[in-house]
Amino acid sequence: MPSMVVIPTNGHVRRRVLVDRVHSIVSNRVQNGDEQYLVRWSTDSPTNTPPLSWHSITELLRCLEHVQDYLDGREKFMQASSQIRKRKNPDSGLEVERRASPFDRRLQTGSRTPSASRSSSVSSAAPSTSSPIDIYNGVLDADEHHAIFCRNSTGADIARLDIRTVPTPDMSRTAHRASVDKALTYIRNEYVRKLARVPGKEGKALYLINSVDSSTPSLRFRYISEYVLDEKNGVYRASSETQQGCTKCSPHMGRNIGCEYTKKCDCLEYAAVDESRLDAAEKAKYDEARATGASTMGFSKKFPYFASSNKRGKTRCLVPFYLNSRRPIYECNDKCDCGPYCRNKNVQFGRQVEVEIFRTSGGRGWGLRCKEDLCQGQFIDTYRGEVITDAEATRREHASSKAKASYLYSLDKFAVSESIADEDIYVVDGEFMGGPSKFINHSCEPNCRQYTVSYNKHDLRVYDIAFFACRPIPKGEELTFDYLDKDEGTSMDEPGEGAIPCLCGAAKCRKWLWT
Numbered sequence: 001m002p003s004m005v006v007i008p009t010n011g012h013v014r015r016r017v018l019v020d021r022v023h024s025i026v027s028n029r030v031q032n033g034d035e036q037y038l039v040r041w042s043t044d045s046p047t048n049t050p051p052l053s054w055h056s057i058t059e060l061l062r063c064l065e066h067v068q069d070y071l072d073g074r075e076k077f078m079q080a081s082s083q084i085r086k087r088k089n090p091d092s093g094l095e096v097e098r099r100a101s102p103f104d105r106r107l108q109t110g111s112r113t114p115s116a117s118r119s120s121s122v123s124s125a126a127p128s129t130s131s132p133i134d135i136y137n138g139v140l141d142a143d144e145h146h147a148i149f150c151r152n153s154t155g156a157d158i159a160r161l162d163i164r165t166v167p168t169p170d171m172s173r174t175a176h177r178a179s180v181d182k183a184l185t186y187i188r189n190e191y192v193r194k195l196a197r198v199p200g201k202e203g204k205a206l207y208l209i210n211s212v213d214s215s216t217p218s219l220r221f222r223y224i225s226e227y228v229l230d231e232k233n234g235v236y237r238a239s240s241e242t243q244q245g246c247t248k249c250s251p252h253m254g255r256n257i258g259c260e261y262t263k264k265c266d267c268l269e270y271a272a273v274d275e276s277r278l279d280a281a282e283k284a285k286y287d288e289a290r291a292t293g294a295s296t297m298g299f300s301k302k303f304p305y306f307a308s309s310n311k312r313g314k315t316r317c318l319v320p321f322y323l324n325s326r327r328p329i330y331e332c333n334d335k336c337d338c339g340p341y342c343r344n345k346n347v348q349f350g351r352q353v354e355v356e357i358f359r360t361s362g363g364r365g366w367g368l369r370c371k372e373d374l375c376q377g378q379f380i381d382t383y384r385g386e387v388i389t390d391a392e393a394t395r396r397e398h399a400s401s402k403a404k405a406s407y408l409y410s411l412d413k414f415a416v417s418e419s420i421a422d423e424d425i426y427v428v429d430g431e432f433m434g435g436p437s438k439f440i441n442h443s444c445e446p447n448c449r450q451y452t453v454s455y456n457k458h459d460l461r462v463y464d465i466a467f468f469a470c471r472p473i474p475k476g477e478e479l480t481f482d483y484l485d486k487d488e489g490t491s492m493d494e495p496g497e498g499a500i501p502c503l504c505g506a507a508k509c510r511k512w513l514w515t
């Protein structure tokens with residue numbers, strides 16, 4: 001059930017309208033000290049004269065994402081206009097033609113596809129075109145069942161304004177001068193409330209800091225703690241029957257740390273063999289297994305994490321072998337007999353550290369930093385989002401401009417070794433839903449690295465991407481990873497048209513984010 005926007009009518013009664021009836025916000029003004037926004041309401045059929053009405057910001061608290069969309073467009077438009085003004089030749093006195101912006105384009109699009117739900121809301125406020133015009137082109141009304149709907153204007157006293165002419169130049173001038181501070185504060189507070197609801201380990205909160213400008217990350221973003229699989233387009237995990245648990249390990253073995261004997265643990269079947277523990281005969285067998293592609297089950301393996309009984313302060317940090325390799329990490333899972341305290345379970349418990357989303361000052365948008373010191377090899381968070389097909393990812397890429405931030409992440413770790421065709425590779429899209437790690441920026445000299453973590457060794461298409469600190473990170477330092485994660489010495493392609501410059505500022509910066 002969508003939430004409601006509260007609309008005051010006739011000064012006494014307060015009625016509600018479903019948020020899904022709000023199409024967009026098209027202008028703003030301040031009247032008698034009241035910050036107001038012009039709402040365009042949805043109609044069931046396309047029209048150039050949809051209902052429009054002014055509302056105080058306090059009436060729009062349940063649809064702040066529309067207000068935010070509008071303010072983002074307004075900001076871009078004003079920036080573009082000021083660029084044009086700067087380029088105007090002071091001698092010519094000629095106005096430079098107004099440049100199209102997303103702000104303009106949005107206002108000119110046709111009506112949204114009609115929603116299946118019943119029209120709703122509200123105000124039967126008497127329309128008036130006497131100056132100042134308060135209700136344009138239509139009214140919100142209630143039917144005999146008190147359902148609220150948008151009524152197109154028919155009366156002579158209602159101006160018929162074509163949406164393509166709204167906002168009028170006068171309205172735009174007023175809008176650009178008017179304060180939007182209250183809306184920006186409400187939007188910021190709403191986002192902070194949203195962060196407080198993000199599931200995380202108790203006490204490991206998420207913060208938002210912006211000392212650079214007045215923006216807030218998109219309210220449309222949905223925080224999730226698990227992948228959302230695009231099942232309708234055929235995205236599935238491998239059947240749960242393929243997931244095996246280790247059966248020869250137990251929580252009561254030796255030091256009570258679950259999996260302890262690396263030779264026995266089934267989950268470590270494909271993990272790295274600890275060659276330092278092989279005697280000559282085992283080494284010969286291992287070489288043979290490698291040459292023939294046979295299973296390495298039964299050889300000593302390397303656990304990915306330090307156990308709690310190991311070096312102080314390093315508990316659950318990646319051991320150097322994994323830290324410096326690209327080997328996938330195979331964790332134990334819910335079907336294992338090793339119990340909840342198994343040393344081979346870590347990433348699956350989610351983020352254990354406090355992080356802060358902050359506005360960078362170097363033109364890289366939002367970034368992420370830690371509020372506590374991190375050890376080398378410490379787990380930070382996983383990357384979350386929708387898991388979509390390669391075809392859908394390509395469609396989304398083409399639909400957005402190259403300059404727009406990208407949140408697509410291919411799950412292609414096993415593609416080469418297991419001959420998975422390009423079109424069968426899944427992609428994680430963290431743009432619309434995901435976790436705070438979507439804000440981790442790129443650096444050519446990063447302090448974090450991403451690792452493949454699997455809980456089902458037979459699922460080669462859906463696994464976790466986990467970020468670990470690759471060196472000690474003092475609290476407050478921005479978290480970064482190398483988006484290309486190329487092998488040392490691998491050269492970068494020549495930058496093509498539309499290549500994105502890298503602003504990481506590292507001494508060894510490669511200059512381009514993507515070529």
Ligand SMILES: C[S@@+](CC[C@H](N)C(=O)[O-])C[C@H]1O[C@@H](n2cnc3c(N)ncnc32)[C@H](O)[C@@H]1O
Nearest residue numbers: 364365366405406438439440441442502503504
């Ligand atoms: C996964 S997002 C990171 C969060 C992003 N900064 C934001 O505000 O949502 C990736 C995008 O951030 C920007 N970005 C990240 N690292 C950058 C860098 N070193 N230089 C320039 N832009 C960067 C690029 O727009 C990139 O497409």
